[in-house]
Amino acid sequence: MGSHAVPGRRTALIRFLLAAIGSRFYREDEQMRFTKIDWKMKSLWFLLLLFLVLSSRSLWAQVDLTGEWSPRIYNDGRDVGDYTGIPLNEAGRLRAESFHPEQFDLPENICRPHAFDIGLRVAPAQLYISTELDSATQQIVAYHFHAYWSDFRVWLDGRPHPPEYAAHKFSGFSTGKWEGSALVFTTDHLKEGFITRVGAPLSPKATVTTRVTRYGNYLTMVFMIDDPAYLAEPYIRESSWVYDPQQIIPAFPCEPSPEGTIIPAGSVPSYLPGKNDILTDFAKEYGIPPEAALGGAETTHPDYLKKMKTMKTLPRTTTKHFERQG
Amino acid sequence: MKTYFRSALVRVGRIFMFAAALALVLAGRLDAQGAGARGQANTQAPATRAPRAVAPKDLTGYWESIVTEYWRYRMIVPDKSDYVIVPLNAEGRKVADAWDPAKDKADGNECKAYGAAAIMQVPGRLHIYWPDDSTLRIDMDSGTQTRLLHFGGSAPQGEAPTWQGYSVASWEGIGPDSQRGGGGGPIRDATIGGAAGAVGRAPREVGGEVPGHLKVVTTQMRPGYLRKNGVPYSGQATMEEYFDRFSDPYSGDTWLVVTTVVADPQYLMEPSITHAHFKKIPDGSGWDPTPCRADEPR
Numbered sequence: 348m349g350s351h352a353v354p355g356r357r358t359a360l361i362r363f364l365l366a367a368i369g370s371r372f373y374r375e376d377e378q379m380r381f382t383k384i385d386w387k388m389k390s391l392w393f394l395l396l397l398f399l400v401l402s403s404r405s406l407w408a409q410v411d412l413t414g415e416w417s418p419r420i421y422n423d424g425r426d427v428g429d430y431t432g433i434p435l436n437e438a439g440r441l442r443a444e445s446f447h448p449e450q451f452d453l454p455e456n457i458c459r460p461h462a463f464d465i466g467l468r469v470a471p472a473q474l475y476i477s478t479e480l481d482s483a484t485q486q487i488v489a490y491h492f493h494a495y496w497s498d499f500r501v502w503l504d505g506r507p508h509p510p511e512y513a514a515h516k517f518s519g520f521s522t523g524k525w526e527g528s529a530l531v532f533t534t535d536h537l538k539e540g541f542i543t544r545v546g547a548p549l550s551p552k553a554t555v556t557t558r559v560t561r562y563g564n565y566l567t568m569v570f571m572i573d574d575p576a577y578l579a580e581p582y583i584r585e586s587s588w589v590y591d592p593q594q595i596i597p598a599f600p601c602e603p604s605p606e607g608t609i610i611p612a613g614s615v616p617s618y619l620p621g622k623n624d625i626l627t628d629f630a631k632e633y634g635i636p637p638e639a640a641l642g643g644a645e646t647t648h649p650d651y652l653k654k655m656k657t658m659k660t661l662p663r664t665t666t667k668h669f670e671r672q673g
Numbered sequence: 674m675k676t677y678f679r680s681a682l683v684r685v686g687r688i689f690m691f692a693a694a695l696a697l698v699l700a701g702r703l704d705a706q707g708a709g710a711r712g713q714a715n716t717q718a719p720a721t722r723a724p725r726a727v728a729p730k731d732l733t734g735y736w737e738s739i740v741t742e743y744w745r746y747r748m749i750v751p752d753k754s755d756y757v758i759v760p761l762n763a764e765g766r767k768v769a770d771a772w773d774p775a776k777d778k779a780d781g782n783e784c785k786a787y788g789a790a791a792i793m794q795v796p797g798r799l800h801i802y803w804p805d806d807s808t809l810r811i812d813m814d815s816g817t818q819t820r821l822l823h824f825g826g827s828a829p830q831g832e833a834p835t836w837q838g839y840s841v842a843s844w845e846g847i848g849p850d851s852q853r854g855g856g857g858g859p860i861r862d863a864t865i866g867g868a869a870g871a872v873g874r875a876p877r878e879v880g881g882e883v884p885g886h887l888k889v890v891t892t893q894m895r896p897g898y899l900r901k902n903g904v905p906y907s908g909q910a911t912m913e914e915y916f917d918r919f920s921d922p923y924s925g926d927t928w929l930v931v932t933t934v935v936a937d938p939q940y941l942m943e944p945s946i947t948h949a950h951f952k953k954i955p956d957g958s959g960w961d962p963t964p965c966r967a968d969e970p971r
Contacts, residue, residue, distance in 0.1 A: 410846075419946045424757060432744035526919075527729075527884030528846040533922070556922050560886070562845075562915045565946070567932050573923040581923045584742050585948040587932065633745055633752075647739045649796035649815075650959065652748060652970055669755040 410528050410561045412490060415596065416474040416588030418467075419565075425545045428629040430642035433547050439577030440641055444623050446546025447616035452609060458601035460517040462540035462549055464557065464570045466497025468586050469544060473596045474566075490523070490530065495599065501532040508535060515539075515551050530559040542572065542582070547642075550576035564590040579644040631661045632668035723806035724824035729847050729885030730918045732809070736799040736929050736951035737959065743947075747794055748970055750774075751902040759904050765940030772903025774967040784965035787816035788836040788897030790906050790935045793914075793949040796971050798960055799929075809842060809887075814962045815971040828892050834908055838894035845915075847885040887916035899935065899945065901970060907939035927953035 430443055450456060460466060467474065472494045479489040479500065488504040499518035508520055515538045523532025534555045542549050553574035560567050566588040573581045610616065618626075630640040636658035639646055645654075740747050746755075756769050777783055787795060797815030804810050809822040822842035832839065891912040899906050915932045929951040936944040963971060 420758075429745070431748070432741040434741070528886070529917070529919070554923075558917075558919060560915075560917060562886070562888070562913075562932065565915075565932070565934065567915075567948070569919075569930055569948075569950075571921055571923065581921055581926075582741060583739065583921075583928065583950050585930065585932070585950070587946045587948070633749065635745065635749060639748075646744070646748075647741050649738055649740070649798065649971060650961075652796060655748070666752045667754075669752065669757050 410530070412476050412530060412559060412561060412566065413478055414476060414590060415592050415594045416476065416566050417591035417594060418472040418474065419587045419589055420468060420585075425543050426629040426632075427545045428623075428626040428640055429545060430543075430547050431635070431640055432647055433542060433642040434579045434582050434644035434647060435547060435642045436577060436579040439548055439574075439579075440643070441620060442548040442577060443546045444620065444626055444641075445617050446548075447618055448545070449610055449616040450546075453615065454603060454610075454612070457603050460498075460599075461496045461544075462537050462542075463492075463497045463499045463518050463521075463534060464555055464572070465540070465542060465544070465549075466517075467492070467494055467568065468584075469496055471495060472497070472586070472588075473594050474588055475594075475596050493596065495597070498599065499534070501530070508533075519555070521557075526558075528560065532557050532559075548577050550574050552576050553578075566590070627661060628664075631664050634660050634663050636660050724809075724842070724844065725803045725806040727844065727847075729844055730887075732887060732916060732918055732929060733801050733803065735954045735957050735960075736801065737954045738793075738796050738798070739950050739952050740796050741950065743794075746900055747796055750968060750970055751900060753902055755902060756900070756904045759899060760942045760945055761904065761940060762942045765905055765937075768905040768940065769903050772898075774903075777967040783967045784816060784818075784836050784897075785903075786898040786901045786967070787813075787818050787965050788906075789820060789838045789840070789891045789894050790897060790910060790912050790933070791899050792816065792818055792820070792837070793931050793933060794900075794947060797963075798954070798957075799951060800957060800960070814960050816965045817962045822887075822889050832893055834893045834895040836895050836897060838891045838912075840889050840891040842887060842889045844885050845888045887914075889914040889916065901967075905940050906935060906937045909939050910935055910937035910941075912936075929953070 427446065427448060430440065433439075435443060451459075461469060466472070475493045477491045477493075478487045479491055480486065481488045481504070488502065490501045490503070492499055492501070497518070499521055501521040501523040503523055506522065508522060513520075513536060515536045517538050517540060519534040519538075520536040521532045521534040523530055525531070534557065535553075537549065537551060537553050537555070539551050540549045541547060549572070553572060553576070555573070556571045558569040558571075560569075567585060568587075569583065569585045571581050571583050572578065618624075627637045627640075629635070630637040633640075636655055637660075638658060639651070639655055645651055743758075745751065753772050754766075754770050756766065759765075761769060777785055792813055792815070795813070795815045797813055800812040800814075802810055807824040809824070811820040811822070813819070818837060820837045820840060822840045824842050827841060828839040889912075891914070894906070894908065894910055894912070896908045896910075897906060898904055913934045913936075917930050917932075918927065919930070920927055931949045931951070933947045933949070934944045935941070935947075
């Protein structure tokens with residue numbers, strides 16, 4: 348950059364002002380050319396200046412999100428058959444029920460990243476946020492979010508989302524803007540993935556809107572997931588972090604095992620419809636009506652409690668189910 | 674002569690325009706500095722106007738909790754000793770392991786899970802309104818509880834603790850304390866000084882959303898439960914809450930999100946953070962007041 352650095356907006360403003368002052372002295376000889384039209388043209392600089400002053404205010408209305416953040420919400424800790432609170436529709440439930448936990452042991456899945464939002468929820472989701480600056484203007488063009496299982500950029504430079512046929516990725520494509528003191532970004536072009544680590548699906552048609560808000564040394568992200576394929580209504584959930592500059596955040600840690608996995612090649616563990624024999628284990632262990640454990644929009648409302656009182660539960664097999672989650 | 678007169682007019686005009694522009698810029702800078710100075714007192718600028726009048730967001734109305742997270746801890750009464758994710762210390766675990774809902778019932782302590790530190794997690798409805806210009810009231814149909822959020826002042830000393838404690842509220846994020854120009858690091862704590870200058874101006878409405886959120890600090894709470902299954906918080910606990918409101922870009926629904934941070938030196942190893950989500954509903958037609966119940970989710 349050095350002396351060739353393009354001035355920032357404030358520097359440009361000062362230069363503009365100096366130029367205007369200068370014109371007061373340098374351009375005396377041009378006074379004869381000053382016509383009515385010219386007068387109006389000269390007045391435009393005032394409007395331009397006004398625009399610069401006012402527009403620059405919004406840039407200063409940003410909260411600093413950068414730095415290292417330590418997660419305060421860990422693994423969802425869900426079991427197969429636990430879709431509680433997720434507004435799955437019928438297709439989503441069917442798909443979830445076909446999930447077999449050994450799918451993650453397939454060679455091609457061992458290092459498969461999570462979709463960006465769940466990647467921020469699985470432990471350890473130590474988070475590092477940095478900015479990317481335009482080399483010429485030094486303005487922020489993107490925020491870079493990096494956690495163990497999630498790495499993505501949120502573009503703030505007004506670039507459009509790519510066409511539908513463009514590549515879909517686990518990190519998706521995100522553009523954002525400041526809404527008051529919250530960074531709000533929209534992510535699409537997501538690859539098919541999961542909402543939870545136990546098979547609740549996320550389709551490539553999903554769009555996620557995320558609100559990032561900093562409350563002092565707490566960082567909160569509210570995710571609003573809209574998936575017309577698998578959700579009956581948008582699914583809201585939230586994660587929090589605490590500012591912690593003392594962390595060590597490694598790069599993506601996963602390496603495929605050279606020895607392969609316990610799953611033989613050519614086999615994809617899954618359950619056919621109605622054949623999932625572990626589906627109700629969660630409901631049995633927690634004493635929840637099996638139907639309620641399968642989620643759905645209705646189950647998220649307080650009035651569902653009344654309905655649950657009329658529903659049957661299965662005989663409980665344990666009351667110490669939580670101990671395996673630590 | 675005519676040309677000379679016109680030239681003079683042009684000069685006067687230019688000087689006037691330059692002076693006006695300079696005044697605008699300087700006014701902005703002074704405003705920023707003034708805002709910075711005000712920031713030391715936690716954005717006290719609006720103090721001359723009633724908190725109700727300067728509210729950046731309207732939180733009033735009826736809201737229904739939408740239980741999408743920790744459903745199994747909120748929509749059922751969890752089993753004894755299930756304190757997964759709560760950062761309980763050894764003493765806290767000991768108390769949680771001794772939970773006895775029948776005893777709570779017999780002792781008249783059925784509201785222990787409806788105290789301020791837990792009530793937003795209990796499924797139900799809220800009615801939020803201003804009984805006066807400096808108090809925001811939250812009525813909850815679950816447990817038929819009421820919280821009063823007092824703007825300005827501090828908790829009175831020597832008062833007996835109550836389930837809902839004493840809450841001091843303030844609007845945040847409408848001043849410069851939470852605004853930074855970059856560089857990383859924590860937001861400065863205005864209470865320990867150094868907030869003046871260099872942080873730019875107060876934000877303004879951007880993208881249709883008004884900046885600012887409600888911060889509530891609650892103390893003087895009667896000891897209670899963070900969860901229905903006896904996970905405790907003590908009388909030493911303090912709580913910070915952040916209330917924010919926004920619109921769902923997909924459905925257009927209006928949401929209230931409450932982020933709660935409970936610190937308790939007696940039972941918690943570190944502050945416990947929870948979230949609660951509420952969707953705006955048109956009226957109180959679904960209002961369903963219940964008594965405190967030790968053995969039911971709400």
